[in-house]
Structures are given as structure tokens and as C-alpha cells.
Amino acid sequence: MINKKLDRKADIQILDGNHAAALGAKLSRVQVIAAYPITPQSPVTESLSEFVEGGDLHAEYIAVESEHSAMAVCTSASLVGARTFTATSSHGLAYMHEMLHWVAGTRLPVVLACVNRAIGAPWNVQNDQQDSISQRDTGWIQIYARNNQEILDSVIQAYKIAESVYVPVMVCYDGYILSHTEMPVDVPSQGDVDRFLPPYKPHAILDPANPRNYNLVTLANPRVNADGILCHGYMEIRYLLQEALQKSRETIINVGQEFGKLFARSYANMFWEDRLDDAEIVIVAMGSLAMEATVAVDMLREEGHRVGVLSLRVFRPFPKDYLIEALSKARLIVVFDKNISYGSEGATCSEIKSALYGNRINAVIRNFIVGLGGRDVKAREIADAVRKSLPSLEEGGPNIEYPEWICHM
């Protein structure tokens, strides 16, 4: 269903993931960009600089001296009322950690593209999702893309979400697998994006006409202001951030649906479903891995297994309640994680387990750690892992306590 209001039917361009992200930021009319190069994100910084220098994008491009500074620039620029963008990977994201907390605590709608890369030591520039997963508790919304179209669309939607709920949004996509792989992307016109995304209207702003002091020392308990009105303590402010993330689920879905109406690509849920209708075995994956899982499902279906894929699009807020329905028929859930919470298991596995708790879904859960540091994950290996898990389907019984690794150990 193509909306009549569309400027053009389609402008298909062959783009790699990094250019899709940069184009998403440009179409969102970002006003301040601050970024520091890191593999595999660097082309994002270069193409944005090119847009700005070439006069195609009217924005301030600040070539900062570190990622910590990149996020500090975005924070302050956002606080005077500008729409801001940055991008990074791996060590850059880790280096930003303090500022990630700060931005979320200040409730600023900054958008960051995270090109997922392994983190050292030892050095490794290839893909996994340890970097963004390690930042899951900083109060950011996290969206994961499966392909380059989703990268571009998600950046545009990210601004609408962030500016509705005043929570920063991280759009994550796999390094090299997406960032450096070209694929066709339907690029919306500026006019259509403008119709979808109005200019940023800040809720808080630094202005001499109305002097306010942001992020003062704040005690745990509420305290009265000069007019005798009781104001929030630190705990209440934290509560409100949690509440904002909880409620953002609705916003994320609404924004996705609205986007769908305008651009005929619907993002109506926080996860993607592939052949879940009759599936008793569900593969859970996030990012480009979900595409590979789809191929694995083709193979397993041919063998007669009723398998489907649930691919997580939004990791924070975790779509707990929404998942239950999709997983209600599952008897075996095989979760693939490109990250590991050392001493525990893959982060998405923990989330799935916690979502199922108390919901009478009696599925066995198996967890496989895959693809760390760019280790190739083949559809065949995903299928093998599922086959290896099949006995659990028959035996039911205890979940395996530790994750299994698809590597030579």
C-alpha cells in the first residue's frame, strides 16, 4: 500500500550500512554532529563531513578529539535545542560510557549509530555485539538492524522516538556484515521525511532568558525548592527514566506504524517474526544474524522440523510482554548471542528467560554464543545447533545452565 502523499515511488540506491546511517542522519536534518573515527564506523564520519562541507547538510560538524568529547558535545548542543547525531563502535562506545549515562540522565534525545564491533583485549576490529550490549544499563533505547534498509529507517525513526519520550536512542548494526556490505536501499525523499519528522522541539533548554541549572547535585530524597514546592529526589528522577523507557514501547510501535503508513515499510513490532505460526522450535537472534537464521530455518523445515525465527529489533526497552504471545507455542527456544555476560550467559538469553518467567510457557531454552570477533556464523552452524538441541525437546527437563559456544573449544 503506497501512500498517495509520497513524493516519489522509490529511489533505490546501492548503499553500504555506514552510508545508509549517514543518509538517515542527513534526512533527519541533524544540526550538530560530533564524532571520532573508529573502524568500522569511520565512513559514517567521513560521509557526514562530506555532506556538511559540500553544503548538502546545514549542520555543525565537530571533529572532536575523543568519543567522550563527542558525546559531551552532543549533550550540550542538545541542551541548547539542537538535533544531534554521533556514531561510534566498540572502544569508542566504551570510552563514552560515562557520557552515555549522563545523556540519558539529562533526558536528551541524542541519537547514536553503533557499528557493532568486538572489544579488546585482544584487539579485534570485526563484528560482534559485546560493545552495545555492555551499555544496556545506561538508560538508552537500543534498536538493532538486520539490513541496510533498516539502518536508514531506524535512524529516522530514532529521532521521532527519542524526541517523543526524551530518551536517547542507539541504532546498532553489525560491523562489516552490514557496515561495509552494499545492498539496495529505498531512500525516502527529504520532503517525505520532513512530513514524518517535524523539527526538534526541546522540552528543556539553556537560555539566558530563563536561567536554569541542569544536573545539580541531587539528594536521594525529595527536597523543597525556593517556592516551598517539593521536588524530586535522585530516586524519583531515576524512576522517571525507567518509566520513560517502559512506556517507550508504545511510542516505538506507534512510530513504526506511522513510518509504515508513509513509507510502506512497517515496523509495527519490536521484533520480527519468521514462520512462528506453527513453530514449536524458535530461534532467537538479533541483527544480521537473524537473516542467517532464516536460511537455517529453510534447511530445518525441509527436514520436517517446525522451526521459526524471532529476531529482536528492540533490545531496550526489552519487549517482554509482547514476546509472550509470539513464544507461547514454543517448546524449545534456541537463543544465539553475539555477546557474553561473563560468568553468566548471553544477554538476550537472560532476557528471554526472564520474559518467560511466570507466563506458563514450558519451553526448554538453549543458548549458543556465536560469532565473537567476527567469527563467521553459517546457516549450517545455526541449523546444527538447533539439531543438537532437539533431544531437549523430547526430554524436556532442565535447561542447560551454561551457554554452549560454537567455536573450537
Next chain:
Amino acid sequence: MKTNAVNLTEKEYLLPGNRTCPGCSLSLAYRHILKALEGQVIVTVPASCLTVLHGMYPVTSVDVPCVNTPFASTGASATGLVAGLKALGRKDVTVLAIAGDGGTYDIGIQALSGAAERQEDFIFVCYDNEGYMNTGNQRSGSTPLGAISGTTPMLGKQQNQKDMLAIMEAHGIPYVAAASATHPLDLYEKVRKAKTIKGTRFIHVFTPCPPGWRFSFGDTIRMGELAVQTGWIVLYEVEDGAFRLTSASESIARKGSLRPVREYLMEQGRFNNITEEQISELQERVNARWKRCLDRVTNL
């Protein structure tokens, strides 16, 4: 017209009653800095005594818009304010970054140096109480040789101060000035001048700190005066490379000479364990700097 106590802006932007210690010269400096900028300013402040001065939510002691920013990020935060204002077409506001010596010489030097190299358009004030006072007085890159602090508790600091003013000048920025909280009119004029200049402007403000330096809180002004009279600090400005002595330092250069630095050191408990060799070394440093100033001065 020279500023005096009569023609100083009357309006106060630092409201009465803040959380600094009695005799705190930071309070005094901040008051005059804000007066000089007459409210058309957005301030960014990292973790420091100034955070404490600003008060506790929801009450603040300042009447200017302000953002508190993480310790290392002051130069970048100021950059962001400038970029945001520029993107929105606002030209009427000065951005002021103000950090302690820790937030300038140590953890904040990267963001500041990056911003200065990019020639970002803001005023950066470093108020220098020569230590990490907010966390209870530990050594910083600005703590002097021989000074006792929480992390140099018995022997005193074994190294000399970093020359931050020289470092900032080496960035080729249009305005660098050395002022003292205890000489508020000189400070006021320097901020006024900085306000009219474009690019990164750096003002170092000496801020004697009674509890950290261990002198009586009624002696703050005297400590600043002694610092100038002994050459421990020199009041000057460098505008587009032209070096001028100002205020009391200019007077000393015109007539008279520096008093021995020992007179300054002996007034403060933090130097109780200083050795004779260290005093001589400090005296030599002071002499050498004074000579450099006299060699460069263009206004005598």
C-alpha cells in the same frame, strides 16, 4: 574607563548564600566573572567545588543558565553549547566554561586542548586552588612543590606545577590571561575584554583556599596580595601575542621589586614540611618566570 568599585555592574548573578567555605575566593572570583558577562551567558561546570557552590537541586545560587557536566568533559561541553547555539542562529550569548585546576590541568586537558586547537569560540576559566579540593584536597598537576595534600601527606609534593598558561598559549589562541580572585577588578576587566574576542580564550584565576592551604579564612585577600608581591603569581594578559603586565604586577615592574617567596610560603600550613632546597628551587622558578615576563612585556 577603568573599572572601579563604583562603576562595576551592580546586578548580582551569584546570589547571596552559597555552599563554599568561609573565606573562599572562588566565590569572589565567580561573582565578578558573572558580573562581567552581564547575564548573557551559558555556563558549563565540571565536578568541582563550583558544583558545590551551585547548590543542591532544586535550589541554586546562580542566576545564569548552567549545565553541570562530567569531570573530563568541560572543553567538549562548551564546544557543544557553541555548536548548538550556532546551529540555531543565536549569536548573542557567550559560552563560559569554568573548571578547577584538576578539571583543567589533569582530567580535562584533553577536551580543552582539542577545543583550543579547533579554536572553539568560548571563554575557559580555570580557577586554581592548587589541588582537588572537592574530594578533600589531594594533589593535582597544579599543586606546588613541597605542598602537603591528602596524597602527599608527609613529604609534600615532590614535583613542580605544570605551566598550564604556557600550554594554553602554545595553542595559539587569541587571548590568555592570568588573574587572581583577590584582585577582582583586574579579573573583571580581563573577562570583559575576553568577551569581545572571538575564538578560545583562556583565563587562569588564582583562588586561595583557606582549608586546603591551611591559612585562616580571614586572610584570603592577604594571601593573594602576598602571592602577587612575591611573584608567586604574575597578573598579565597576552592578546594576539602581545604580553602586558596588569594591576599590581604592572606596578611592581614599574617601581620596586619582588619580595622573597619564603614570605608567602611561611603563611600557609601546607608548606610546614617544605625543605630549604625546595624553597630555593621555588624562588629560582619565580625569578625565572619574572624575568621572562619582563623580557616579553610590551606595556612598560
